[in-house]
Amino acid sequence: MQLNVPTLVLVDIYILALVGILMLHAWRRGRREPTLGYLSAALLLGVLGTVLGSLRGMGVDYLPLVIGNVVLHISAAMTWTTMRVFAGRQPHVPGICAGAVIWTVLCLNPAFYESLTVRIAVSSLITVCYTGLSAYELWRSRQSLEVAYLPALALTLFHMGFYCVRIIVDRGMPFDAAVASSGQGTNFFSLLVFETLLYAIGISFVTLSMVKERAELKFRAAAYCDPLTGVGNRRAFMTTGEYLLESCEHRGEPVALLLCDLDHFKRLNDNYGHASGDEALVAFTRIAVGSMRKQDVFGRIGGEEFACLLADADDEAGAQVAERIRREFAELPFQEPGELSVSIGIVSSREAGYDLFRLLSLADDALYAAKDKGRNRIQRYPAD
């Protein structure tokens, strides 16, 4: 296959500029998400570096060889910075400048300046370093992404691999305007332009996906999390609870549901202020979460109402956990002794089956009975 170098370079410049401007636009529209800002800088610098690089053979060699490569190395550093910022770290200014500085200093040496092979090897090595750093930053982000992380890492590693191969096989070919204009440019350079094009498009697409995925995960977490206590809210409890019930039913294990409601909470708020009420909610959450196992599900399902689904637990086991929570909460030092207490209704799948709504409804009956009997107590369903 013959790849026409000047055409490829033109396409490269056009696509890089287009994608760079699109990323700039996405950055401005997306509340100035810094990841997209650095990516657009990388792409637009790539355009500038490629334009300067295309001036080879026009009698101003220092422009493509020195300035052009300096710009391209900063562009590679910006791609690394894109991944670094995405991973939650600050841009590393000395690191960004390092490639450009090394290149400039080496170009002061005539032996280096004159040797195309050595220049290719060093330039590729700098790119390999920046791409390796990008891969490292992506690796650091792996926990916070579910989908976009692997394609991004694969693409980055491929790009790094390509430049490793370039170090070994590309011996360079002095620029020859006649060869280029006849469309016969078939040395490694044409492959390089082609790969750069695919990489620029690919990395823009996966970075956009990564930013979008993270925003979605953030919104999803906010929609499922109670901001005061940090545990799941009603929606999270219902969703995760359904999963737990399904798997326990499948394994034939019993499940116990504890429905907890802090006593006289309105009075506590009125007497000591809303902030003290919030403190009590957080303290209760800490105690309840401390009594759960990893497989149990806990959530704040109302203002001062919490629910715990205990996996592989019958009502006896549920009552033991409930009593421990009740006692620990009542013993917490607060403004006045005896101000904090909780009533807990308990029901197990033996009475209610594995339907979450039925479990909640029957636990609510038991809770109502506990309140009726004077509060600060646990009550199993059915109440006496």
Ligand SMILES: Nc1nc2c(ncn2[C@@H]2O[C@H](COP(=O)(O)OP(=O)(O)OP(=O)(O)O)[C@@H](O)[C@H]2O)c(=O)[nH]1
């Ligand atoms: N501090 C604080 N109070 C809250 C929060 N959410 C709900 N509340 C308050 O919780 C109180 C609940 O009052 P009630 O439903 O009357 O229940 P109670 O006073 O606990 O009475 P019993 O449940 O019958 O013991 C209300 O005053 C709400 O304003 C919160 O996030 N923080």
